[in-house]
Amino acid sequence: MIVKQIWTGNAYRNFNYLIACPETGEALAVDPLDHEKCLGAAKEAGWEITQVLNTHEHGDHTGGNEAVIAATGAKLLAHENAKDKIPNIDRGLGAGDVIRIGKTVEIEALDTPGHTMSHVCLLSRTDTPALFCGDTLFNAGAGNCHGGGHPDELYHSFATQLAKLPDATLIYPGHDYIANNLEFTLDREPDNARAPELLAQVAEQDPAEALVSTLGLEKEINTFFRLHSPSVIARLREAFPDLPDEPDEKTVFIKLRELRNDW
Ligand SMILES: [Zn+2]
Ligand SMILES: [Zn+2]
Numbered sequence: 582m583i584v585k586q587i588w589t590g591n592a593y594r595n596f597n598y599l600i601a602c603p604e605t606g607e608a609l610a611v612d613p614l615d616h617e618k619c620l621g622a623a624k625e626a627g628w629e630i631t632q633v634l635n636t637h638e639h640g641d642h643t644g645g646n647e648a649v650i651a652a653t654g655a656k657l658l659a660h661e662n663a664k665d666k667i668p669n670i671d672r673g674l675g676a677g678d679v680i681r682i683g684k685t686v687e688i689e690a691l692d693t694p695g696h697t698m699s700h701v702c703l704l705s706r707t708d709t710p711a712l713f714c715g716d717t718l719f720n721a722g723a724g725n726c727h728g729g730g731h732p733d734e735l736y737h738s739f740a741t742q743l744a745k746l747p748d749a750t751l752i753y754p755g756h757d758y759i760a761n762n763l764e765f766t767l768d769r770e771p772d773n774a775r776a777p778e779l780l781a782q783v784a785e786q787d788p789a790e791a792l793v794s795t796l797g798l799e800k801e802i803n804t805f806f807r808l809h810s811p812s813v814i815a816r817l818r819e820a821f822p823d824l825p826d827e828p829d830e831k832t833v834f835i836k837l838r839e840l841r842n843d844w
Contacts, residue, residue, distance in 0.1 A: 582686045582707050585622055588789040589615040593641045594757040598713060599623055602683020607631045609682045611713050612755060616645035620652055635659040636715025636755060637700040638666035639728060660699035674701050691742055693717045695735025696724030711751040718743055719754045720794050721762035723805040736834040739805060748797030757788045765844055766804050770813045775801040808833040
């Protein structure tokens, strides 16, 4: 499996992806908003885009579908429940469905509601797994829920699916928000040891050569995976004085998501 992360350079800071089979050169384009860059990158690599996949229905993820499909004849894949929101889906995806790319690549669809209620993440079946997580999980952050999602569902997707993946899992999010999100981590957990060094490292990075994190790293620097941290809980209590002595994970997650909305 070859992964090409494509930095769009737009105001929303989207990342698009090409996932290719090294044997056949067939490729799947994930959320190819910047259709010119995606088509150009495929051409340069000698790949043929045969499938387009939307992680969810938001326009900054679906906006390149038409142009890519017109140029390539690719099939369109998205969550089975997105069929009324994304036109012309060829294949609706449910939890556990397998997407094949060429001869060598197999990717599993995870049903991960929360950012929207029809959001899929993709998990590659490779020695080192790779997770394409759209707007569910960001580097050092979590997706918002005000475009058709729900924080209860987002917590559930994190706790029951994403947090259980191997620490070595490579994280490929839908946007470059890492620097801003690390500032949120430091606001919520001022004594986080890893976040300041990582922030110094990524502050000056070219998003076209972005750091690819792992789930293990996210567990160190992403507040939404640090729900038992005493300093996260102590800081949270300053904003929510009624917080119980030992708040459950879900309460901490949802309060953090609430604070992040206005941060
Ligand atoms: Zn979105
Ligand atoms: Zn987005």
